[in-house]
Amino acid sequence: MSTTASGPGDDRFDPSLSAIMSERRQLINVAYRLLGSLADAEDVVQETYARWYAMSRQQQEAIESPGAWLTTVAGRICLDLLGSARARREKYVGEWIPEPLPDRTEWISGRPGGTMADPADRVTLDETVSMAFLVVLEAMTPAERVAFVLHDVFRYSFAEVAEIVGRSPAACRQLAFSARRRLRASQTPAIPPARQAGLVRDFKLAWEAKDIDALIGLLAPDATAIADGGGLVDAMLLPVEGGEQIARYLVDIAARAPDLTILERTVNGRPGLVAQQDGVTVLVMAFDVAADRITNLWAVRNPDKLRPWTTG
Incomplete structure (x- = not known):
């Protein structure tokens, strides 16, 4: 000033x-x-x-x-x-x-x-x-x-x-x-960031390939997925419990939205995923990992909460 x-x-x-x-x-x-x-x-x-x-x-x-x-x-x-x-x-x-x-940096490429x-x-x-x-x-x-x-x-x-x-x-x-x-x-024992990034990347690839077995292998049997749509967009209203149930739900999403582009991003300081449709961010996903399995998955779809992710 x-x-x-x-x-x-x-x-x-x-x-x-x-x-x-x-x-x-x-x-x-x-x-x-x-x-x-x-x-x-x-x-x-x-x-x-x-x-x-x-x-x-x-x-x-x-x-x-x-x-x-x-x-x-x-x-x-x-x-x-x-x-x-x-x-x-x-x-x-x-x-x-x-x-x-967001931290505005792709942790896979640094761009x-x-x-x-x-x-x-x-x-x-x-x-x-x-x-x-x-x-x-x-x-x-x-x-x-x-x-x-x-x-x-x-x-x-x-x-x-x-x-x-x-x-x-x-x-x-x-x-x-x-x-x-x-x-x-x-709290769960922390794992190295690089290992978590690798798990999230494998999850992304399995999700894009609609590979239910691969997804189940990456999710803990008692994993929990929670979505937040705020009543503004379609989102599951209750948590989904169990690795197999989560995997099937994710594959169903991928089948119904074939034009989704999934990007690796840092979400709240940890490796996460962002899904875009026609260049607009429609989903931000955060993960918690323990013992080399994904234990918690949080999917934010409420557009009011995705404002900081708008690129210009």
Whole structure:
């Protein structure tokens, strides 16, 4: 941002403005992990900045740590949204899956897969945004999720978390402990990314070939597939259980949509697949893998959640 030194007040204001805006990426990262939706995270950050700029200059200067203030406000907004999300999800058609994130790079070729987003709006891709991780977060209470994400992921103290959650530091410590226990119970041993990429690539080839036996061999016998169409497009309303049942369902999809183009992409920091029809992304698929078998498959078809995957 350019500055114009028209007076002492402006000289003081510009560095402050720069510091405030530099918090944007951190706020996006926090809000996405708390909400599982990039669109909602962007709305939260916009509302947070609106509240900052609604204050007088004197009120702003009285805040010792603007970054901490912004995080506190964003965290409280997220907590409120999480509290109302359960009621909204009851009206949601079918299963709800967190909004998938691209990193705009084909992990098979390293070529850019679209226009780069503003760096200030990009979410850092690591294990804390994997689909498996976000799905576990969805099972937590709002207070557990906020306490765990802010303390364990972003290293805020329990005293700082308490300011956001409205509970004592000791209570927030217990919330994070409970959340940690949920996460440990659901975690599977990690496999090397290259091995997961290979499994997903084999899955893609078997799916394109409509090879049921090959698909069954790649899926765990007790695998689960969940789709999210949001009532806007055709998608299975209930999870499909069992490797053979999933394989037959996928082959049926391939038979009914022969013009699908399936691409290897990074989805939430892990190897995944994207299906396009006439150049438009209609499906984003994320995977969880254990013991060299695919154990979970999440297929997002809701077009509202595929907005970040639109190429231009």
